[in-house]
Structure formats: structure tokens, C-alpha cells
Amino acid sequence: MIPAAYPDLASLVQAQLAIFPEHESYLSTRFRNAAPRDLAFANELAAMIKTIAGQHLSHFCADYRWLAEVIIEEEIFFRREGRYRLSTFAEADAQVYSNEPYMRRYVNGILLSQLWWANHTSVMQYFRDTYLPGLPAGARHLEIGPGHGLYLYMAAREPRLASVAGWDVSPASIAVTTATFKALGYPGRIDLALVNLFDAPGGQFDSITLSEVLEHVEEPDQALRAIARLLAPGGRAFINVPVNSPAPDHIILFRTPEAVFDTIREAGFDIEATHLAPISGATLERARKLALTISATAIARKR
Ligand SMILES: C[S@@+](CC[C@H](N)C(=O)[O-])C[C@H]1O[C@@H](n2cnc3c(N)ncnc32)[C@H](O)[C@@H]1O
Known part of the structure; x- marks a missing residue:
């Protein structure tokens, strides 16, 4: 095969x-x-x-x-x-x-x-090949909701980043992210903390990843405003949200990629680029027609 x-x-x-x-x-x-x-x-x-x-x-x-x-x-x-x-x-x-x-x-x-899952792979490839190379040297990077830790690991091994941190509301996710870094032999320092993004401590970042988290929160607009507050002026966010994507912990249903992108703009971001990745085996057109899962990703800059 x-x-x-x-x-x-x-x-x-x-x-x-x-x-x-x-x-x-x-x-x-x-x-x-x-x-x-x-x-x-x-x-x-x-x-x-x-x-x-x-x-x-x-x-x-x-x-x-x-x-x-x-x-x-x-x-x-x-x-x-x-x-x-x-x-x-x-x-x-x-x-x-x-x-x-x-x-x-x-x-x-x-x-x-x-x-x-083809949509997951496609978004991760976009993160590695398009988002990370576009960050300025010395950027301070944060991921909210790293879960398995692979996105955060890819950011951490990018030598141009000055610092890398991860916040997650789940103790199990923090433990799994820690184990991922250890297994992959990451030699540097990484700040991991148990944080609900709505109770985020102060701090300024130049880059934030929010991948597959927005559909987990009751108030996505408030979550995006919290992200904007954490970003330095002109800072960028990589925001990835699956639409029509039922899962045990998904509570907010976005029905179209445009609904995701409008919510991001309304929270104070300009969208610099987007990437749409339909579920395995479906074209984008078919996924839209049948309300199948599409990963809707934006590279957004704080206005
Ligand atoms: C589906 S995983 C995403 C993992 C990875 N970022 C990805 O895209 O594959 C969602 C993660 O978000 C975390 N999460 C959910 N709500 C959160 C909140 N309010 N604050 C911080 N983390 C949260 C969960 O604990 C989980 O680890």
C-alpha cells in the first residue's frame, strides 16, 4: 500500500x-x-x-x-x-x-x-512549511491546547524562535506534551503550564497557536479576544478550527469556514492567509455540499 x-x-x-x-x-x-x-x-x-x-x-x-x-x-x-x-x-x-x-x-x-486523517496532516504541513518560516527571528511563541504536543515540538525545534511555551487546561495533556518532548529528545527549555485560556496570566507573545481549541470553548469570540490581548502589537496567530466536526469535547458548532474567519476578524485580527483541508477522501466542494469536516485555518495578525 x-x-x-x-x-x-x-x-x-x-x-x-x-x-x-x-x-x-x-x-x-x-x-x-x-x-x-x-x-x-x-x-x-x-x-x-x-x-x-x-x-x-x-x-x-x-x-x-x-x-x-x-x-x-x-x-x-x-x-x-x-x-x-x-x-x-x-x-x-x-x-x-x-x-x-x-x-x-x-x-x-x-x-x-x-x-x-488527511485534514489533520494537511494543517500540520501548512504550519511547518508556511506559518513557522514566516515568523520573525526572536519571536516568543505560545501554544494554547498543545494536547499531544506535536505542533509545539515543531515550533520548539525552529531555531529562530526565542522562547516556546504551552498552556493547557488538562493535566493529562500537559503530561502527554511533556512525554512527547522527552521521547523526541528535545534538549532545550520549554515552559508548560496548566492554564485555562480564559484565566490567562499576563505575558506578551509574538506568535500563538490555537489549533483545534476554539470549538471546545463556550465563547469563541472571548477566547480570540484573550489571544489578541496576549499578542504583542502585530503578533500573529495560527488558528485552526474544524467545521462540522463532532467529537466528545466539541461544544461549539461552526458550520462553514467563513463563519470561523468572520469570528476571527470580529475579534480584532486581519487574516493574512487561509488554508482549507477537507476530510480524507472528499473534495472541498463535496465536503461543503454534504457538511463534512473541513479544517479551516487562518494566519491572523493582531490589528
Ligand atoms: C483536540 S486537542 C488539540 C491538540 C493540538 N493542538 C492539535 O491541534 O491537534 C484540544 C486541547 O485543548 C485543550 N483545551 C480545551 N479547552 C481549553 C481551554 N479553555 N484552555 C486551555 N486549553 C484548553 C484540551 O485540554 C486539549 O488538550
Whole structure:
């Protein structure tokens, strides 16, 4: 299924299929028409994921299988009811963020989804290849909601950044991000803290990542205003929000990428660039027509 030139990707596919054989037709479709550049990125991601998982790779693959089954249940609810199952942060906190064993499985599953879900891979590639190279030398970078930690790790290994910090509301996410940095052998200093973005301490940053977090908060406009307050004048944010994307902790439903981008502009940002990545196997046109998941990403500058 995977050309021999991408050995880490090929072996991770095999490890995943050993745990989740029913995923074979999905995974072969996922990579069938991938360009060499995309396969090279996927191979690099696979190598990182294998290193992070280490001897527990089969557990991580099992956690991904569990996540895929949970998402199908959420998808069925979404299709029947036209809304997400939860609507308050308190519910998501009790069921997911503060539920240590659940959250660990969930974050491990999301780590593998960075590779198995085309929209996730595409956004991460955009972050690495477009957003990070555009940051000024000496930038102070923060990620809110690093979860599995891969975005934060990619920022941390960018030598032009002066400092890197990560804030998350979930103790399990902080523990997983810490483990990711350790497994990948990151030698530098990284400030990780348990922080709800609405209670953010003062501090000025030149760059903030907010990826797959806005749909988790009750007041996305207030969250974006909090991000703007944390940014120095002219600072940039990488804001990634999946639309029509049911999950156990998603409480705010954005139905179109334009709704996301309008919310970002109304909170005091100019949008410099956007990137739209539809769910695996769908064109953008089809995803829009059928209200399938699209990752809507903006590079936004504080006005
Ligand atoms: C789906 S994960 C995103 C992981 C990663 N950024 C990505 O894009 O794949 C969402 C993360 O946001 C965190 N989160 C949710 N609400 C938050 C809040 N109000 N303040 C800080 N972190 C929050 C969760 O604990 C979780 O680790």
C-alpha cells in the first residue's frame, strides 16, 4: 500500500492494521493519490509518532481505534440531531479534560489522527512549511491546547524562535506534551503550564497557536479576544478550527469556514492567509455540499 521509499509510514500502517484491520480500505484510500511531497511529510510524522509511542506503539494504535469508534458515535448523533452532543465546558471538562484515563487515550488517538486523517496532516504541513518560516527571528511563541504536543515540538525545534511555551487546561495533556518532548529528545527549555485560556496570566507573545481549541470553548469570540490581548502589537496567530466536526469535547458548532474567519476578524485580527483541508477522501466542494469536516485555518495578525 505504501511505497518502500517511506519505511516509517509503511511500518506504522502495518502496526495500525494489526490492531484495526477493518481500517484497511480507509487507509489505502487515504494514501492512494498522495504526492511524493505529502508522503515524505507523512513518513517524517510516522517516524516521530513511532518514537513517541516507543514500546507502547500497539497501545497507541488501540487508542486510535477507540477514538475512531467514539467519533463514529458522535457523527451519528450529529447527523441525526444537527448539533454536537455537549454544549458546555463543564460537561466537556468532567467527561474528558479532567478524566485522566479517558483524556490520555483520547490524546494518543489524536496523535495518530495527525497522520491518518488527511485534514489533520494537511494543517500540520501548512504550519511547518508556511506559518513557522514566516515568523520573525526572536519571536516568543505560545501554544494554547498543545494536547499531544506535536505542533509545539515543531515550533520548539525552529531555531529562530526565542522562547516556546504551552498552556493547557488538562493535566493529562500537559503530561502527554511533556512525554512527547522527552521521547523526541528535545534538549532545550520549554515552559508548560496548566492554564485555562480564559484565566490567562499576563505575558506578551509574538506568535500563538490555537489549533483545534476554539470549538471546545463556550465563547469563541472571548477566547480570540484573550489571544489578541496576549499578542504583542502585530503578533500573529495560527488558528485552526474544524467545521462540522463532532467529537466528545466539541461544544461549539461552526458550520462553514467563513463563519470561523468572520469570528476571527470580529475579534480584532486581519487574516493574512487561509488554508482549507477537507476530510480524507472528499473534495472541498463535496465536503461543503454534504457538511463534512473541513479544517479551516487562518494566519491572523493582531490589528
Ligand atoms: C483536540 S486537542 C488539540 C491538540 C493540538 N493542538 C492539535 O491541534 O491537534 C484540544 C486541547 O485543548 C485543550 N483545551 C480545551 N479547552 C481549553 C481551554 N479553555 N484552555 C486551555 N486549553 C484548553 C484540551 O485540554 C486539549 O488538550
